[in-house]
Amino acid sequence: xxxxxxxxxxxxxxxxxxxxxxxxxxxxxxxxxxxxxxxxxxxxxxxxxxxxxxxxxxxxxxxxxxxxxxxxxxxxxxxxxxxxxxxxxxxxxxxxxxxxxxxxxxxxxxxxxxxxxxxxxxxxxxxxxxxxxxxxxxxxxxxxxxxxxxxxxxxxxxxxxxxxxxxxxxxxxxxxxxxxxxxxxxxxxxxxxxxxxxxxxxxxxxxxxxxxxxxxxxxxxxxxxxxxxxxxxxxxxxxxxxxxxxxxxxxxxxxxxxxxxxxxxxxxxxxxx
Amino acid sequence: xxxxxxxxxxxxxxxxxxxxxxxxxxxxxxxxxxxxxxxxxxxxxxxxxxxxxxxxxxxxxxxxxxxxxxxxxxxxxxxxxxxxxxxxxxxxxxxxxxxxxxxxxxxxxxxxxxxxxxxxxxxxxxxxxxxxxxxxxxxxxxxxxxxxxxxxxxxxxxxxxxxxxxxxxxxxxxxxxxxxxxxxxxxxxxxxxxxxxxxxxxxxxxxxxxxxxxxxxxxxxxxxxxxxxxxxxxxxxxxxxxxxxxxxxxxxxxxxxxxxxxxxxxxxxxxxxxxxxxxxxxxxxxxxxxxxxxxxxxxxxxxxxxxxxxxxxxxxxxxxxxxxxxxxxxxxxxxxxxxxxxx
Numbered sequence: 001x002x003x004x005x006x007x008x009x010x011x012x013x014x015x016x017x018x019x020x021x022x023x024x025x026x027x028x029x030x031x032x033x034x035x036x037x038x039x040x041x042x043x044x045x046x047x048x049x050x051x052x053x054x055x056x057x058x059x060x061x062x063x064x065x066x067x068x069x070x071x072x073x074x075x076x077x078x079x080x081x082x083x084x085x086x087x088x089x090x091x092x093x094x095x096x097x098x099x100x101x102x103x104x105x106x107x108x109x110x111x112x113x114x115x116x117x118x119x120x121x122x123x124x125x126x127x128x129x130x131x132x133x134x135x136x137x138x139x140x141x142x143x144x145x146x147x148x149x150x151x152x153x154x155x156x157x158x159x160x161x162x163x164x165x166x167x168x169x170x171x172x173x174x175x176x177x178x179x180x181x182x183x184x185x186x187x188x189x190x191x192x193x194x195x196x197x198x199x200x201x202x203x204x205x206x207x208x209x210x211x212x213x214x215x216x217x218x219x220x221x222x223x224x225x226x227x228x229x230x231x232x233x234x235x236x237x238x239x240x241x242x243x244x245x246x247x248x249x250x251x252x253x254x255x256x257x258x259x260x261x262x263x264x265x266x267x268x269x270x271x272x273x
Numbered sequence: 274x275x276x277x278x279x280x281x282x283x284x285x286x287x288x289x290x291x292x293x294x295x296x297x298x299x300x301x302x303x304x305x306x307x308x309x310x311x312x313x314x315x316x317x318x319x320x321x322x323x324x325x326x327x328x329x330x331x332x333x334x335x336x337x338x339x340x341x342x343x344x345x346x347x348x349x350x351x352x353x354x355x356x357x358x359x360x361x362x363x364x365x366x367x368x369x370x371x372x373x374x375x376x377x378x379x380x381x382x383x384x385x386x387x388x389x390x391x392x393x394x395x396x397x398x399x400x401x402x403x404x405x406x407x408x409x410x411x412x413x414x415x416x417x418x419x420x421x422x423x424x425x426x427x428x429x430x431x432x433x434x435x436x437x438x439x440x441x442x443x444x445x446x447x448x449x450x451x452x453x454x455x456x457x458x459x460x461x462x463x464x465x466x467x468x469x470x471x472x473x474x475x476x477x478x479x480x481x482x483x484x485x486x487x488x489x490x491x492x493x494x495x496x497x498x499x500x501x502x503x504x505x506x507x508x509x510x511x512x513x514x515x516x517x518x519x520x521x522x523x524x525x526x527x528x529x530x531x532x533x534x535x536x537x538x539x540x541x542x543x544x545x546x547x548x549x550x551x552x553x554x555x556x557x558x559x560x561x562x563x564x565x566x567x568x569x570x571x572x573x574x575x576x577x578x579x580x581x582x583x584x585x586x587x588x589x590x591x592x593x594x595x596x597x598x599x600x601x602x603x604x605x606x607x608x609x610x611x612x613x614x615x616x
Binding site for chain 2: 005007008009010015017018097102103104105106107194195196202203204205212213216
C-alpha cells in the first residue's frame with residue numbers, strides 16, 4: 001500500500017498530489033478495531049467509580065451545592081453541535097465520493113469548512129475569555145490522575161485525584177482534535193484559492209507545486225485521522241456509562257450526584273446555591 | 274508527459290463476438306481494460322502513452338451492437354453503428370433530422386465512416402493539458418492547468434466548471450438530449466440499465482475523472498430515439514474554427530413544436546441543449562420553461578439568449594463564448610434569418 005500519491009509536473013519533476021486514499025480504509029478499519037476492542041474490554045472491565053456510600057456521604061456534605069450543576073453553557077453547546085454538523089458534512093462530502101457515491105460535493109465541502117472555521121474561531125475566543133481556558137488541556141500535572149485512572153481501570157480502589165471539569169480521556173481527545181482540526185482548517189483555507197468561491201480570486205500559483213503537494217497531503221492526513229477520531233467520539237457519546245456526559249452536552253447540566261461521583265470538587269469547584 | 278511515438282504500446286487485444294464475451298474480458302481486467310469503438314479517440318491515447326491499458330477490448334466484431342432497428346414509435350441505434358450509417362438512415366433523415374445534422378457535422382467523412390455513435394457520445398475531452406498527460410484534476414491530480422492565470426483556454430468551459438474546465442467534445446450529444454434519447458447500458462453485473470441522454474453525461478462536480486456515467490465494465494449497447502420529438506421543428510448549429518474536421522467551440526440543438534403559423538406562431542413544446550460550453554452537454558431547462566407558450570419572435574429569442582448564459586464565468590481567453598452561446602440560443606428559437614446577432 002502506498003501512503004502518498006505522486007505525479008509528474010509539466011517540468012517533469014516528481015510532485016506530491018495527495019494522500020493515498022487506501023489510508024481512508026485503514027483509518028476506518030483501525031476505528032472499528034478500536035471500538036470492538038474497547039467494547040469487549042468494557043464487558044469485563046472492573047472500572048471503579050466512587051462507592052455509593054462514599055457518594056452519599058459527599059452528597060450530604062455538599063448539600064449546599066445546586067441540584068443541577070452547569071457543565072456546558074448555551075454558547076458552548078451551540079458551538080459543539082454546529083461544529084459537529086460541519087464536521088459530518090465535511091467528512092461525508094470528502095469521503096463518500098472516494099467510496100464511490102458520486103455527487104457535486106465541492107461547494108458543500110468548502111461551505112461546511114467555512115462554518116467549521118468560524119465555529120472554531122468562536123470557540124477559541126469563547127474559551128479564552130469566558131471559560132476556564134486551561135481546564136481542557138493536559139500537562140505533567142495530570143500524571144497522578146492518569147496513574148489513578150489506570151489503577152481504577154484494573155479494579156483498584158484509589159484515593160488519588162479524580163478529574164476536574166473534563167475527564168482525562170476527554171482532554172486527550174480534545175488535544176488530538178485540536179491537532180487534526182487546526183491542520184485541516186489551515187490547509188483547507190489555502191486550498192480554497194484553488195477552487196471557485198465568491199470570496200477569493202483563484203490563484204493556483206499561490207504556493208509552489210511542492211508546497212501544494214504538502215498542503216494536500218496534510219489535509220488528507222488530518223481528514224483521514226478525523227474519520228477515526230469522530231468514530232471514537234460518537235462511540236463514547238452513545239456508551240451507556242458516558243451517557244451522562246452526552247446528556248450534559250444537550251441539556252447543559254449534570255446532577256449534583258453525578259458531579260460528586262465523577263469529579264474532584266477541588267479541581268472543579270462549583271459555587272453553592 | 275505526452276510523447277507521440279506512432280507505435281502502439283504493448284497490450285492484450287481482445288475482439289469478442291458477443292456482449293457477454295466483451296464483459297467477461299472487462300470483468301477480468303477491471304480498470305486495466307480500455308474499450309475500443311471506432312478507435313478514433315482511443316488510439317491517440319495509446320500512441321501518446323497517456324493511457325496504458327493491459328487489455329484493449331475491440332467491440333467491432335459484435336453484430337448486436339451494430340445497425341438501426343425500428344421500434345413501435347421510434348428507432349434503436351446500436352452503439353457501434355457508424356456516424357455515416359446514422360446519417361444515411363431514411364428514418365433519421367425523415368423524422369430525426371437534427372441527429373443527421375449533428376452527426377454530419379462531426380469530423381470528416383473518413384472519420385464518420387469509422388467513428389461510431391457510441392464512441393462519439395462516450396469519447397474523452399479534448400483539453401490538451403489533460404491529453405498531454407499532466408497531473409490535472411481529471412487525471413487524478415490536484416490542479417487544473419487550463420484554469421490558471423496564464424493558461425491557454427480558448428476552447429474551455431464557461432458554465433458548470435468545478436475545478437476542471439474541460440468541455441464535452443461530442444457533436445451528437447446535444448441532439449440526442451433534445452430528442453429525449455434513452456441510453457441503453459449493459460452493466461458489469463449483466464443488467465440492462467436505461468438512462469435519459471441528459472443523465473448519461475456527468476460534470477466534474479459529480480465525478481471529475483469521467484465524462485459519462487459508465488463505470489468500469491459497463492457498456493453502452495444502444496441508443497433509443499422515442500417518437501416524442503420525431504418530426505419536430507429542429508435547429509442545430511455548430512460553430513468551430515474551421516468548417517471541417519474540427520470540434521465545436523459551441524453548438525446548439527433544439528426541437529420545437531409550435532402552434533399557429535408564420536409570425537403568429539407560439540412555442541408549444543421545446544427542448545434545448547448546448548455543447549462546448551461545459552464538461553457535459555447542457556440541457557437548458559430553464560430556457561425551455563421561459564419560452565414555452567410565448568410567441569416565437571425576436572423578443573422571446575432575446576430573453577432565451579440572455580437566460581441561457583446567466584451565470585457564465587469565462588476564463589482568460591474564452592469570453593467570446595458568452596455572446597456566441599447567447600446568439601446560438603437566439604437562433605435556435607427564432608431561426609438564422611430572423612434572429613439578430615448581437616455582440
